Amino acid sequence: MLLTGQSGLGKSTMVNTLFKSKAWQSNLPSLEVPIPQTLELHSVTHVIEEKGLKLKLTVTDTPGFGDQINNDKCWDPILSYINQQYEQYLQEELLITRQRHIPDTRVHCCVYFVPPTGHCLRPLDIEFLQRLCRTVNVVPVIARADSLTIEERDAFRNRIQQDMNTHCIDVYPQKCLDEDINDRILNSKIRKQIPFAVVGADREHLVNGRCVLGRKTKWGVIEVENVAHCEFLLLRDLLIRSHLQDLKDITHNVHYENYRVLRLNESHQLPRGPGWVNLAPASPGQLTSPGPGKASRKSYRDTKDDEC
Amino acid sequence: MSTGLRYKSKLATPGEPGDIDKQYVGFATLPNQVHRKSVKKGFDFTLMVAGESGLGKSTLVHSLFLTDLYKDRKLLSAEERINQTVEILKHTVDIEEKGVKLKLTIVDTPGFGDAVNNSECWKPITDYVDQQFEQYFRDESGLNRKNIQDNRVHCCLYFISPFGHGLRPVDVGFMKALHEKVNIVPLIAKADCLVPSEIRKLKERIREEIDKFGIHVYQFPECDSDEDEDFKQQDRELKESAPFAVIGSNTVVEAKGQRVRGRLYPWGIVEVENQAHCDFVKLRNMLIRTHMHDLKDVTCDVHYENYRAHCIQQMTSKLTQDSRMESPIPILPLPTPDVETEKLIRMKDEELRRMQEMLQKMKQQMQDQ
Numbered sequence: 001m002l003l004t005g006q007s008g009l010g011k012s013t014m015v016n017t018l019f020k021s022k023a024w025q026s027n028l029p030s031l032e033v034p035i036p037q038t039l040e041l042h043s044v045t046h047v048i049e050e051k052g053l054k055l056k057l058t059v060t061d062t063p064g065f066g067d068q069i070n071n072d073k074c075w076d077p078i079l080s081y082i083n084q085q086y087e088q089y090l091q092e093e094l095l096i097t098r099q100r101h102i103p104d105t106r107v108h109c110c111v112y113f114v115p116p117t118g119h120c121l122r123p124l125d126i127e128f129l130q131r132l133c134r135t136v137n138v139v140p141v142i143a144r145a146d147s148l149t150i151e152e153r154d155a156f157r158n159r160i161q162q163d164m165n166t167h168c169i170d171v172y173p174q175k176c177l178d179e180d181i182n183d184r185i186l187n188s189k190i191r192k193q194i195p196f197a198v199v200g201a202d203r204e205h206l207v208n209g210r211c212v213l214g215r216k217t218k219w220g221v222i223e224v225e226n227v228a229h230c231e232f233l234l235l236r237d238l239l240i241r242s243h244l245q246d247l248k249d250i251t252h253n254v255h256y257e258n259y260r261v262l263r264l265n266e267s268h269q270l271p272r273g274p275g276w277v278n279l280a281p282a283s284p285g286q287l288t289s290p291g292p293g294k295a296s297r298k299s300y301r302d303t304k305d306d307e308c
Numbered sequence: 309m310s311t312g313l314r315y316k317s318k319l320a321t322p323g324e325p326g327d328i329d330k331q332y333v334g335f336a337t338l339p340n341q342v343h344r345k346s347v348k349k350g351f352d353f354t355l356m357v358a359g360e361s362g363l364g365k366s367t368l369v370h371s372l373f374l375t376d377l378y379k380d381r382k383l384l385s386a387e388e389r390i391n392q393t394v395e396i397l398k399h400t401v402d403i404e405e406k407g408v409k410l411k412l413t414i415v416d417t418p419g420f421g422d423a424v425n426n427s428e429c430w431k432p433i434t435d436y437v438d439q440q441f442e443q444y445f446r447d448e449s450g451l452n453r454k455n456i457q458d459n460r461v462h463c464c465l466y467f468i469s470p471f472g473h474g475l476r477p478v479d480v481g482f483m484k485a486l487h488e489k490v491n492i493v494p495l496i497a498k499a500d501c502l503v504p505s506e507i508r509k510l511k512e513r514i515r516e517e518i519d520k521f522g523i524h525v526y527q528f529p530e531c532d533s534d535e536d537e538d539f540k541q542q543d544r545e546l547k548e549s550a551p552f553a554v555i556g557s558n559t560v561v562e563a564k565g566q567r568v569r570g571r572l573y574p575w576g577i578v579e580v581e582n583q584a585h586c587d588f589v590k591l592r593n594m595l596i597r598t599h600m601h602d603l604k605d606v607t608c609d610v611h612y613e614n615y616r617a618h619c620i621q622q623m624t625s626k627l628t629q630d631s632r633m634e635s636p637i638p639i640l641p642l643p644t645p646d647v648e649t650e651k652l653i654r655m656k657d658e659e660l661r662r663m664q665e666m667l668q669k670m671k672q673q674m675q676d677q
Contacts (some may be wrong), residue, residue, distance in 0.1 A: 008472040069477045070425045115471055116501075117362020124424050144471055147501035149571055217503050218584050220576025228574045 001239075002136070004062040004078060004128075005113025009143035013200035014111075015059050017213060017224060018236055041081050058105065066124055075128045082107050082136050086259040108251045109172070109239065110136045113143040114195060118152050120159040129169045136255055137172040137247050139239070140164075145197035145230050146215065146222050153197050160195055171195075173243070177250060190238065196231040199224055350409035352458060353600060356490065357414065358433065358482065359467025360421040363497035368465075368556035369414055371569060371580055372592055373403065394419045394432045415461060421478050430482045437461050437489045441615040460612060463526070463595070463603045464490045467497040468551065474513040475521075483523045489611055491526040491603050493595075494518070499553035499586050500571060500578045507553050514551055525550075528594070529602055546594060552587035555580055 003011040045058045060081070066074055085106045092102045110132060114125055121129075132138050140160070145153060164171065171194060173187040201215045201224045215222045224232050239247070357365045397416040402409065417433055440459045447456040464486060468479055475483075483492055496502075496510060518525060528547055555578060561570045563577045570579045580588050595603075 006471065008469070010471075067472075067476060069429075069481060070427045072425050115362070115469075117360075119362045122422060127424060144501050146573070147470075147498045149573055215503050217500070217576070219578050220573070222573075222575045226574075 001058070002060045002062070002078070002082070002107045002110040003113070004065050004110060005143060006066045006115055007063055009113040009115060010200045011061060011111075011113055011143075013202055014113075014143075014198065016202040017200045017232065018239070041077065060107070066128075071124055074124075075131055079131060079135060082110075083259065086256055087263075089256065090260055090263060106251055106256060107136050108247045110138050111239075112138055112140045114140055114160065116142055116144050116147050116156070116197075118148055118156050120156075121163045126163065126167050126169070129164070129171070130167055133170050135259070137174075137250055138169075139172050139235075140195040141235060142195050142197040144199065146199045148197065157193075157195065157197070172247070172250070174250070177254065190234075193231065193234060196235045196238075198232045198235055199230040200232070347408050350411060351600075352411040352413070353604070354413040354415060354459060354461050354463075355595075356417070356433075356437075356461045356464040357467070358417045358420055358464060359497065360469060360478075361418065363467040363469060364556045365416070365465075365467055365497075367558055368467075368495075368497075368554060368588075370558050371556040371588065372595070373401070373412060394429050396432060396436045413459070420482075426478055429478070430485045433482075434485050434489065437486065438615070441489075441612060442619075444612065445616055445619060460607055461490050462600075462607045464492050466492055466494050468494055468514065470496050470498050470502050470510065470553075474510070475517045480517070480521050480523070483518075483525070484521065487524040488614060491606055491611070492523075493526050493591075494551040495591065496551055496553040498555065500555045502553070511549075511551060511553070526603070526606070528599065546590060549587050549590055552591045552594075554588045554591055555586040556588070 003015065005011060041060055041062055043058055043060045045056065048055045048057055062078060065078070068074065089102060089104065089106055092098065112125075112129065112132070114121065129138060129140065142148070142153070142156065142160075148156060163169075170176075173190060175187075175191070178184040178187055199215065199222055201213050201222070203213070203215075204211050205214050205216050205221050207214070207221050207223065212221075212226075213224045215224075223229050227233055355369075357369060359365055395418055397418060398413055399416065400411065400413045402411050404410070415436070420429055420433070423429065437460075440461060444456065444458060444460055447453070466479070466483065468475065483494070486492060494514065496507070496514070499507060502510065528543065528550075555571065557569045557571050557578075557580045559569070559571070560567050561572045561577055562568075563570060563579060568577075568579045569581060570577050579585050583589050
């Protein structure tokens with residue numbers, strides 16, 4: 001999972017809240033360390049266990065995104081990181097003697113934190129989202145939603161949805177990848193509520209005798225897990241409880257395959273250096289991906305034509 | 309110009325009734341006379357608001373002055389914003405309260421910090437401030453000084469986003485470009501998304517960073533030592549709460565049976581005028597009730613004089629380079645008279661010419677006769 005957005009939007013707190021464990025030490029830059037000039041990526045891997053099932057969670061944070069005065073091309077390091085992970089997987093896949101279990105470091109989901117300005121998406125957000133949704137599953141969320149009232153939230157959400165339509169930003173769950181009617185119904189419900197307005201908290205407070213995760217202010221306690229307060233539960237259900245496997249599948253079947261096809265087409269022009277693995281015409285088992293993505297089916301046809 | 313409207317009326321020392329009349333000259337009524345004259349003349353104040361969009365600037369202005377200056381505003385969509393440059397918008401409004409008139413000008417800076425590349429996005433703003441100084445400078449050195457329009461910016465409220473961990477590079481760049489030209493009052497916007505401990509931490513960080521980068525924000529003046537304790541206490545609290553964490557609201561909600569300005573959330577109601585909730589009341593008192601005049605004075609005495617000195621230095625260095633002026637005392641070059649006086653002069657000239665022509669005609673007629 002890759003978390004990205006301007007600093008201070010609560011990314012690290014969100015990770016803690018999502019997995020209810022302090023998987024992330026809050027790394028507030030101290031005064032001596034200036035805001036990093038170039039975008040850095042910090043990856044932390046944890047193994048979490050629940051009911052006997054182990055989940056190896058890798059969370060990548062991107063401090064310094066969008067913080068500079070000139071943010072041109074601040075998305076390049078992120079895109080190259082994602083492509084790097086695809087490349088690693090590709091190389092492993094192409095080896096003659098493959099490991100049984102290829103270590104999968106690909107980014108399955110990118111959570112993009114939109115600042116709660118209340119107006120609409122900023123130019124930086126749009127540029128970034130346009131580029132990113134072609135490479136990875138993007139789930140946009142409205143960060144720090146406790147600064148918006150319910151009406152402001154809804155108006156903001158509508159405007160963001162309009163903006164995404166005008167700029168052809170296709171976020172997860174993608175419309176074109178719905179397999180059947182059930183999926184479509186389920187996903188369209190989700191699509192109406194994207195982006196979720198979330199609030200993150202890692203401290204617990206006592207409310208009416210219950211111990212809840214929340215933020216305590218002078219005028220009340222904002223409960224993170226209360227659906228009337230914020231949509232954190234919806235986000236958690238989407239990411240973990242219902243669509244975790246789907247995210248992985250789409251990453252593997254659609255995004256990764258797109259990347260692979262791109263590389264294969266390029267590689268035909270590249271000279272064969274030492275250690276180059278002969279890319280035999282793909283065996284049917286490899287390329288016929290069960291995914292319904294139109295993109296991957298079209299590409300399969302193209303490579304076949306090239307080879308013929 | 310008096311430095312403060314606060315004054316202490318010194319009554320004559322109590323003595324025998326007969327002596328009081330002899331010792332009392334009567335100029336203790338001067339402040340009342342000044343008061344009456346100023347009320348008749350009215351006051352003016354120019355306030356600039358700057359900061360990224362979506363931080364609640366217009367809402368705060370509305371809450372401060374209880375007037376809606378942005379009724380017909382149309383929010384730009386994101387694609388229109390991609391090519392937007394920073395604009396300067398001025399709104400002027402005349403407010404009256406208890407017979408005292410205030411001409412309030414709000415200078416808004418939409419588009420600030422919105423683009424992907426924000427280098428020098430504060431340049432239009434510094435140009436605007438310089439322009440106002442230049443115009444005042446010309447008017448002051450001009451011939452007709454009766455009705456000088458003072459458009460200089462007296463105070464700039466800079467909105468810092470509460471979502472960061474302190475000042476952002478854009479914030480630092482802006483403040484460094486403007487701190488020698490305008491009184492900057494930094495504010496933490498949308499403070500209702502922070503819990504009290506976070507507000508404290510953020511204020512400390514911002515104060516540290518302001519010191520570290522050497523930014524000169526507006527300093528509250530020291531109060532005199534003979535003020536009463538209450539006042540001194542208030543002053544101390546004011547200084548300790550800078551930068552103010554503010555919340556603005558356009559709506560009136562019901563809280564505990566009272567109608568207050570606030571924001572209604574599912575988890576509670578934030579009251580704008582509640583000192584425990586935010587520093588809005590402190591900001592309002594500071595800006596309007598106690599320090600408005602001081603802000604104007606600092607603008608006139610410090611920022612404008614700096615500008616003027618800088619300008620004159622530039623002019624004299626240019627002149628000495630041209631070596632046209634030999635006198636060591638820099639004589640102000642006559643500024644170009646503005647359009648109105650030129651028109652007046654031209655009209656008067658024409659009248660004179662017409663009268664002269666008429667006189668000549670009359671003379672000729674008399675001669676003919």
